[in-house]
Amino acid sequence: MKKIHIPFLFLLLSCLASCEDFESLQLDPNRTIQASPDLLLTNIETKAFNEISLSAALASRYLTNTDGVSLNQYYGWQRSGYENYDHLKQVVKMEEEAARTNRPAYAALAKFFRSYFVVELTQTFGDIPYAEALKGGEGVFSPVYDKQEDIYLNVLQELNEANTLLANSTETVTGDVIYKGDLKKWQKLVNSFTLRVLMNLSLKENHAGLRVKQRFQEIVNNPAQYPIFTSNSDNASLPFYDLEANRYPYFNSNDLQTAYYMEEGFVTLLQNLKDPRLPKMADVAPSKSSLPEGDLSAYGGVKGSETLDVNKTKVVSGDASKIDARYYNNPVNEPSVALGYAEVQFILAEAVLRGWIAGNADTFYKKGIEASMLTYGVPQEGITAYVQSPEVQLPASRELEYVLTQKYIAFFMNSGWQPFFEQRRTGMPSFDVSGAGVLNQKRIPKRWMYPESEFNLNRQHVEAAIARQYPEGDNINGTMWILKPE
Structure with a gap:
């Protein structure tokens, strides 16, 4: 058989041409390789402003998990x-x-x-x-x-x-x-x-x-x-819709329905203040079902610092309130507030108390309360009665404590980890660590360790x-x- 000899240069050129053709085939002429800034913006907004976190709610003593040891609840997290x-x-x-x-x-x-x-x-x-x-x-x-x-x-x-x-x-x-x-x-x-x-x-x-x-x-x-910000209409809030991938993050969450209850200290705080937001946040405790929804004594909680067995006993007795059912039954529910007008008013009140700006701390403080209550649909007469009640008036020696307490209440189920960061900065309000369940030598952590991947x-x-x-x-x-x- 006669051998056919192909020059090396021809082979090389053929190889290069084939490689070039192969690479060009990887580019779809019908698809852009550049991103539109408006499409990028939508995705960035939904990632940034979805600030509803059960982990933060546990660490910030709003809710308690009764179905397992949560390191966020017991302050034993690591990375x-x-x-x-x-x-x-x-x-x-x-x-x-x-x-x-x-x-x-x-x-x-x-x-x-x-x-x-x-x-x-x-x-x-x-x-x-x-x-x-x-x-x-x-x-x-x-x-x-x-x-x-x-x-x-x-x-x-x-x-x-x-x-x-x-x-x-x-x-x-x-x-x-x-x-x-x-x-x-x-x-x-x-x-x-x-x-x-x-x-x-x-x-x-x-x-x-x-x-x-x-x-x-x-x-x-x-x-x-x-x-x-000058009103709630300025709030940086992400709305939800009854569409796939656009619903409230905990819609149909079995855990939220069965394992999460209101934290006892938070419920007690709202009861002591005679706060009409409590019925908007929680359901009546089963053992108090004969009481009307507006009766604040109808609500109860379990301590985030206590052990699971202690908390489960209280749940079985019917003395603990679940979070309001709308948080897991309503696909739209309330928007996720990343930063709201209420928070800004409390910031201004604190700034006055710190001597940073001139103004009336009490005015900013009460505007912050009103803004928060409006987001829960509290009627104006209820808001007026609350801000005029003795329980929320700023005492001369504890003004900052009261401002920060109302700011903390306004953060319920929004603003991500901001309530935890605020408490870390100021020490107010106090987060309970008295129960036997708390890890970390009963200390509230100040940070998280760096990711393992960095090492x-x-x-x-x-x-x-x-x-x-x-x-x-x-x-x-x-x-x-x-x-x-x-």
Whole structure:
């Protein structure tokens, strides 16, 4: 048989042509390789503003789980995760697309969401990757950990830039399921969130670089340049719909129906205050079913700190109230409030009491109560009677305690871990640790340990961050920089 010899150069060129053809076949000409900023915005909003967390409700002593040992309830948690960086990838992409398509309003929203996700991360762990984070495309796969102090300085700068961009934009924004493209409302959210961030920094009020009090005053004293929330209509709230993947997160949750009960201390607090929100939050205890719904003595709870056997005994006796049935029966229920007008009013009341701004703390305080009650549908006559009742008047020596207590009540089943962070910052209200079920030597943790994956992928930098912050190592009782008085 005659052999056929093919020149090597021909083979090489044929191979290259085949490879090129194969790669070109991987590109679908009918599909874009670029993302639209409006589509990215919708997804980012739903990830950021779905702030309804049973874990946070347990740790913040609103609810008690009676069906198993919950580490959130008994303060025995260990590590948390870096899921927010997955959301931040979308934020970075939206910012890139905003630049590519010359859409500065989306760039402003990207600055806000980057700040929103980053603040939650640093509140959880302490120092985190920031300046070098999400730069894998530039070859940075092991980012350094930025100091919490530097992170907050950058966050405040980004929020200020976002406010300026929004103030100067007349752009039409689509894909917005929160404010329907109303940039004025986004501007209010940016500045209201900045007030939250600044109040989170209350222990650093004397820090020269942060200028906490001065920044706070600049916003409050100049509403034309820095508008903030003025009513519940400004709330950053994610609505739910009776559609697949859009329903209330705990709709049809068997656990919520059978294993979760109101926390005893929270119920007692509302009863002592004669608070009409209690019937909106809880169901009547089975043993008190003969009493009308409006009778606050018809409700009961179990202690989050007690052991399972003690709590189950009380549940079996019928003395404990479940959370109101609408939380698991109604697919729409109430929206998830990520940041609300009520919180802003309580922030302003605290700022007055701290001497940061002028004003009447009592006025802000009562506006915050009214805003919260309106979200529960409490009639105006009931609100008026409550804010005039002796139980909620600000006593001269305990004004801050009362403000923070009402702020805590307003956080029920919304705002994610913010009530826990607030209690960690101020110590108010007191979270019960008296029961035999509490772990961690009956201490309330101050943070979460870094993800295990960081020790596999970025050991050098995470260990440097731990050594810099926590002399006793990576543990849940370490005191991060934000919690150390300046």
